Amino acid sequence: MTNTDLKVLELLFQRPLEPAFTTRDNGKTVLELPDSFYTDRYKAESDQVGNRFSKNVDVRIPVQELASVPNLDFAKPLGPKKQFSLFNDQHRNIASELITLFMNAPNLRQFVSLSVFCKDRLNPMLFQYAYAVAIAHRKDTTEVPITNISQVFPSNFVEPSTLKDGRQEGSVFGESGDRVPVAIPRDYTASDIEDEHRLAYFREDIGVNSHHWHWHLVYPTTGPYEVVNKDRRGELFYYMHQQILARYNAERFCNNLKRIQPLANLHNEVFEGYFPKILSSVNNRTYPGRASGQLLKDVDREDTRITIDEILRWRNRIMDVIDQGYVEDTSGQRIPLDEVRGIDILGNMIEASPVLSVNMQLYGNLHNQGHNIISFAHDPDGRHLEEFGVMGDVTTAMRDPIFYRWHGFINTVFTKFKSLLNPYNAAQLGFEGVSVDYIEARIGKKGTTPNVLATYWQNSTVDLTAGLDFSSATNVLASFSHLQNAPFTYTFNVTNNGAKRTGTCRIFLCPKVDERNMALRLEDQRQMAIEMDKFTVDLVPGVNTIRRQSTESSVAIPFERSFRPVGANYQPQAADELARFRFCGCGWPQHLLLPKGTTQGMVFDLFVMISDYSQDSVEQPNTPNDACSTAYSFCGLKDKLYPDRRAMGFPFDRRLPNTYLNEMVDAFGNMARTDLRIQYTDRTIVK
């Protein structure tokens, strides 16, 4: 029974705009719908259209009639051609209700029917979001791989002529073997006179943007309480975005640009213009651009009202509670912002999650409304009937330079809180009897120099067939280039002067100098530290040699893998392979694990620390097999607690006792640092 059900669930990620009765799986499979499933448009011709698509298929899967037809009126305000935004209150409420509906489907088969029924009646982006959240959270669908969002809605990720060319390839060449992958152009959003364009390879990376979507899929702000309320989700909101900024700033240094300026003054002109050029397939409109020098204005639209004043009020109240050290919940109770829970409370409050914020009335909706006010700057009162810009959509927000300025501002609020906590002391930082004697990172080839790593461009291929709606094209491939780093291996020599014990190995990469070429003090440097990996090590007495591959990073996922063609035929069969294949999709793309570096080679501090596992370990309440391997540093573990008791970002999340990094490393035997050079070569490797 379950096999076909799971297959249907997978197929629903394909052709998000086409009616459910068209073919899927490269034209091989068709769903046989009960008559009641046809929408009014196709009801009269259900035989005709049904036959039209079931002619040359291999597999026909009947879909069961629904036990009770759901009332979908709640979703009416979000029409099928509107843009769906997770930052919009109304949209989130609708999504929340839909997630609840999906979660409550009594069994797998009814969930299948419900999904098929809803698909043709709801906004396609809303459906795909709520549907993916349900697949990720239902107990009976853990085996269904969630198709990467960039394959479901490729138009949100790639230059629009790619899709036209893909349709053309499919239509002209048919099944004949002469087809070549369509090339996705680079450097199409701006030219080199725009300084910010130097970061386009980062901001417009398919992996970066699908990671962002996926993170928000795993950590929705609304929905059933048990779906929203995950362990330390508020803290993770802070940390994941803080790390994105650290990475972005390091990339800026690699491109001779200074750190981003936080968007602290909402009354100033936004000098970065951005013209996304990508086209939403849902409404067939191009995401609106923002001209250079745009002023933000109060938004007064049918479904969104925001004033700059209220955003500033929320910011001030949040700053107040940080200085006071406690927040007030809706019943007036004071909740302290302490070392353990404070950052988590703030994260949920600032993001803000209506389910988890301690007091939304008082502390508002700072982060989301910032996205909204920026995304509507071009048409604040809706007179031009324009939808939001890329900042209004989690699949696209990271393309815009302003994303990093807005999150830079959000991060200054968190940083303010962290800076008021006591500096870490020796007991917290040290690991008595453990010393890290030698560290290196080296490319895994013969004859390589230690601590010199390499970046370059790579051409990869992605299958766009699933998202190519209203086209009979099959197996449409597109190639794109992205930054890549040569895989490397860490080798650490660690002496354990005590009994056998366990430690947590924490690896960070930090820029050494600032934009003035002055050495960074630890207080600045710690805020730019990039987490590279984190893993548990067993230390036997005496000398231990630890080796770790860069591809094992707890931060990243092997992103290329998600570009495989969609469908059961392409999945590996062996159980362990399968588990690895089903990484949850959330995670920093492996190909951006390292900053780009420079052609001359840019020198970083590689920092390694082994902390005392007895202070790190977490008692997991239930330990089923991992449903999927994941980048837990950024994404947590599915159905489990966050697997590190320390504050996220430890030890760099708070002030530290020393002025410079090498002073700290000298003071603590369980830490080590070395210079690491990242050498960038401007050539493209075809995979």
Add this chain to the structure above:
Amino acid sequence: MADKKNLLLLFDHPTEPVFMDKAKTVFDVPDSFLTDRYRPISNEVQSRAGEQVEQRIPVRDISIPDLRIPMSLGRDEQFSLFLPKHRRIAGRLIDIFMNMRTVDDLQSVAVYARDRVNPVLFNYALSVALLHRPDTQGLDLPSFSQTFPDRFIDSQVMRQLREESFVVQPGSRMPITIPRDYTASDLDPEHRLWYFREDLGINLHHWHWHLVYPFEASDRSIVAKDRRGELFYYMHQQVIARYNAERFSNNLARVQPFNNLRDSIAEGYFPKMDSLVASRAWPPRFENTKLSDLNREADQLNVEIGDLERWRDRIYEAIHQGFVMDERGNRLALDEATGIDTLGNMIESSILSPNRVLYGDLHNNGHTFISYAHDPSNKHLESFGVMGDVSTAMRDPVFYKWHSYIDRIFQEHKSRLPAYTDAQLNYSGISITGIQVAANGGQPNTLTTFWQQSDVDLSRGFDFLPRGNVFARFSHLQHLPFTYTININNDGGAQRFGYVRIFMAPKNDERRQPMLLREQRLMMIELDKFVVSLNPGPNTIRRRSTESSVTIPFERTFRNLDANRPTTGSPEELEFNFCGCGWPNHMLIPKGLPEGLQCDLFVMVSNYENDRIDQQLVGRCSDAASYCGVRDRLYPDRQSMGYPFDRLPRTGADRLVNFLTPNMSIVDVTIRHDNRTVPRQN
């Protein structure tokens, strides 16, 4: 010998490879013509379409002229007539098409070029060539809106149409309705004019006008048409007059000329259309945008606002001195007869300009500056906005501000000419004794407008999809057809000929005060102009609104030719022959107001002996001559365009009623708008 009609198939499905089937026909493309990409598979593709193909067209393998210049514009770039670089490229391709010796050779080179040059450039150059080659006369070019529907309709509708043709069999497809209010909401007062600015027919007219009157070509005869400079002035002056009447019909003041290039443009405009060729949206203009100096390497553009201001000042100086200076330093007088024509070519400018170095390229550059205001340095790799393209420019409110300004310069010249004297106006012995206008069975002197929904087939513009018609249903203004009844007395003893000239203008200004004629004359809309023979004694002339010399009928605008074209070879077919240029008849009169817009309807009979141009006019699509002239002929009226309102009124004639000589008359007309939507009866 190739059938010239087959050339028209090359317009269909503009981005598909040329060997794919078109209307059950395929071109047998020589292997050497195929692009490298498609050479291996063209046979297979054609055989796939095999069952439906009813006709195969042989294409001769000839040696192909050098296409490097036309191919230097990328296939996915936006093509604009306002960019000098693009004009040179287009000029080269037009030359190539014009110079092919036979229709056969033209077909070969066009087939070869189609998969290699930019699709819009191809359409433009081939259209110009077919219009101007002697051996391709009498072809019905498909409507530009059907080949490139993406330039005329909401991008969302494009998606729905794609869905419809993919999912539903041709017979069961339903028309997709283009929403009425998709570019803005009522919060934007300018949006009240959407039905005018975004009308398919008006934008098609504008595209077509520029096809017929290109301003550059290496074959000078293509440009040097009779009074083309004057027609440039007059056609656009009439557009502004009409636009202002529409504004009064929507409780808006007349459009403010864009007379300070350093001011910000308050009006924003978001076109919400995508260019299929470029895979880009037409960029919007945000509110309060300012113009900036242009420095766009890719377009070979490096122009300052200061350049525009200098050209403008020199043009004003020429007007005030009464002469222009040509390239050799000779003075050319700006006189009553040819002054306006010289100015028109100079301001637009065309290659007929007496001195393009001195007087520059004001009007074209204004379009370019405005269309690039969002990305003047090409920093963001953005293409031009709708103002940069003749098929889309009239959608934008700023088009009318810019052309009001251009018109102001022309009026500066016109206001310096001596007023028409009584003798120049009167037609002695002829008097109008009465005029009336009424819809069939309607109240006299009341005209009625309403909304109509019509369908247009866009399937030619849908590439890489199953074939078959796909219809879009759009709303447009319409009026009840009406008839003028004019009573004219001929006091003489012999039959005489008169030129009847009908104009209309609102009576009151935006403050609801009666207008002085010096103001009102600028708002006079030409409705019709025709020759009558007058017998001695009283004559009653009846003329239908559908016969207007300004407009072309709906069917001609959209050319759903397959449905109801006349039989081949009949005189009607000659009449039906494509011209395309012409104001759409459904926009003949302004919308009016629900409570009625008060207008003066003016009728004059002038002495045809003074006006006539002796030439043969049969079958030359002469029926929209007022704005478009007549193909290959002189402009069929010796008077200045806009006569008698093109100059300031004579002393004493400060109001329209004082202006009248016995051969003129006026009547009060009310235009009432009935806010209901009626489907078109086919």
